[in-house]
Amino acid sequence: MSLTLQKKVCLLGAFAVGKTSLVSRFVKGIFSEKYLSTMGVKIDRKNLQIGDVTINMMLWDIHGEESNKKVPAAYMRGTAAYLLVVDGTRKSTIAAACELHERIRTEAGDIPFVVLLNKCDLQDEWQLAESDMEAMQEKGWECFLTSACSGQNVDAAFSRLAEKLLP
Template structure:
């Protein structure tokens, strides 16, 4: 069985752990628990174009801010990653851009998708569309997700898995 390591990266409180729990266990909890270091989960799934299943080894890496940067050792061996942004907090897109700028030097040009999480909170949405468009023009791929409702979660992981199986 093919196994691929996927890292979830982003600022504190953007919903990385909630996205993993929704994807792996189909559950959501409003309780906020800070991830310390890294939490590793696994999900076996079928991908388009492959006859055998693929095991995604999901590394939910603790959130970062200016003080706590992603530990490079966690990124080694990653086939791809998800950059998670909180759509209600524009500064989390700044953090995602900073992370993306550093990752290339560590794991090369690995496939990634930026997840605009908390899409269920449309009345609180604060990400400027023109900023998203500018990043898309540089090659970023965005997907809107909601760990709470499940919107776009399965599809986003499947999209990344499909990019890794090629």
């Protein structure tokens, strides 16, 4: 007997960390060099088959957090899981991820999440130190080095989050 679950999944992070590019790579298998700032929220869907369970992921690509533009709590309501996206070429995006993590926990409780340390293909511009990644892992955060450009670990990260949604 197969089971189908529909789950709302939010992508959260500072502006320009690559949330839209990650969704595009995961859902459509494409990457665009063009930067398009997300206004509000953009919703995509993708089904993942894990064993005999189909997870219909409703992916909420939410506009980037900026000091003057906070993510509304209403966007987070009803989410079953989330991806915290950090731009490895901008160390400052860790702080936004930590703040968003606390806000979504207040809004949705202790729900599954993974951290995407994005833009790992840009090694010459990489700003995250090994100690930054270790600090996240010490908090119990499961981290993936991802690249929306090359596709590295994108499917693996989304699949791992889907596994965490299994009953």
